[in-house]
Amino acid sequence: MDILLQEDSIISPLGFSTSENIKAIKAGVSGLHFHENSRFLNGGFYAGIVDKSLLAEHFSKIGDSSKFTKLEQMMLLSIQSVLNNNQLDLSETGLVISSTKGNVDLLGDSRNFSKDRASLISLAKIIQDFFGFKLQPIIVSNACVSGGLAVAIAKRFIQVGKFTDAIVVAGDLVTDFVTSGFQSFQALSATPCKPFSKNRDGISLGEAAAAILVSRRERKANNISLVGDATVNDANHISGPSRTGEGLYKSIQLALKEAKLAALEIDYLSAHGTATLFNDEMEAIAFNRAGLEHVPVNSFKGFYGHTLGASALIETILTKHSLLNNELYPSLNFEELGVSKPINIIDKLEKRELKIALKTASGFGGCNLAMILKKAF
Known part of the structure; x- marks a missing residue:
């Protein structure tokens, strides 16, 4: 049984669709920029951060941005883009959600939201209710393999017949919690990160969301x-x-x-x-x-x-x-x-x-x- 990776969407500083992201990559455009913060070495850090205003503008097409956190908006937008191009019965479609930290920023400043919303179970419930998924969401939080592992788990559930289609969604934010943790390891790069290079000195952080349809049903010629x-x-x-x-x-x-x-x-x-x-x-x-x-x-x-x-x-x-x-x-x-x-x-x-x-x-x-x-x- 072939398990197919079909419609997808990426929400990131490089764009609000997969095609926009690939266009930026082909043009050599990076989403990493310096963000000033006196709490950090070098007066700040390089990171890829999604513009809140632009995000709210895009999200307003599907919901009220004031009722959802930044992470929720990103993840919901990515799923909506996948659903727009596919006719799915959400009563039978699996939902697999990946995040390492979820709405962890709410623990420091909950604003208009309950701190209970910081739990991954709450995040899953919000996504489930927004679209009307009927099956119990599956939550995957296994450090930085989570997004790929979520796809593998969807594959295995489909193979054993739990469902035919699954939406896999993943997202995380750049927060004080995360940046402080990596700074404590002395692992934040002083410049945009340089993977595999001789003079590399650590990571740059980023935030994004993505969604993909995993299915055993062919919908397009190219799979x-x-x-x-x-x-x-x-x-x-x-x-x-x-x-x-x-x-x-x-x-x-x-x-x-x-x-x-x-x-x-x-x-x-x-x-x-x-x-x-x-x-x-x-x-x-x-x-x-x-x-x-x-x-x-x-x-x-x-x-x-x-x-x-x-x-x-x-x-x-x-x-x-x-x-x-x-x-x-x-x-x-x-x-x-x-x-x-x-x-x-x-x-x-x-x-x-x-x-x-x-x-x-x-x-x-x-x-x-x-x-x-x-x-x-």
Whole structure:
């Protein structure tokens, strides 16, 4: 049974649709800008932040922005865009929601909203009620693999017959809670992040939302199938990745096994690529162990920053469109390779025939994810 990745939408500083986001990426436009804040080193930090006024303007077409938080508006807009282009019976459609922190900003300043709304259960209920989904929402919150893991979970529920269609939505914000946490690790970059580069010095944060329709029902001639996925926890450290890349390596091997593919059949690799010293090194080691050192690879973090629970879904959507468009998108801000093992970084936009791609993600607590996407035509 083919599980298809169909209609999608990305809401980010680069645009309020997937097409706007891809147009910005092809033009080399980054959503990262400096945001002044005296509480932080260097007087502020680089991040990709969605403009509130522009968001409210777009959201006013579907609801009253004063009744919904910023995160809720972003996630609801992304789902609405997917629903606009598909006739779905929401009484039978699954809803899978991914976020690492949800409305955590309400714990500091609840404004017109109850602090209870900070819970992920409340976020799920708001999304469910807004559209009228009847099935109980599934909540996925497993650090920074969450957005991709949500797609994999939707796939598995469809395979066992729980539903035929599922909407997967993911979102997270740049908040004081998150930025303070990464500053405590001394992991915030003083410049827009530089994944896999020799002079990288940490992450840039970002906020975004995305949604995608996962289905076993063909609706269009051109489809992308999710043919393999796996997640392995290396149990190395609460915030540090395995030095041998063990969890990511095993995830890749298991995903390839399910897909019945060999590493040499992978045409493109979308990495997690946070631009921290340890993450990028770990990924390079895992890719080499898996025999993927020659596969063109990029990170989208230079465009978006790290959008936490939304990152793996956004990057899965972009990987899908790379396959459909036969385009390799550059790893923005890359300079000189700064990892100990060779990898083939994409440094400019390139047209190339693509059939199969691998998307990886890793996160705190030792979680790792690998997903294999394949053209279904």
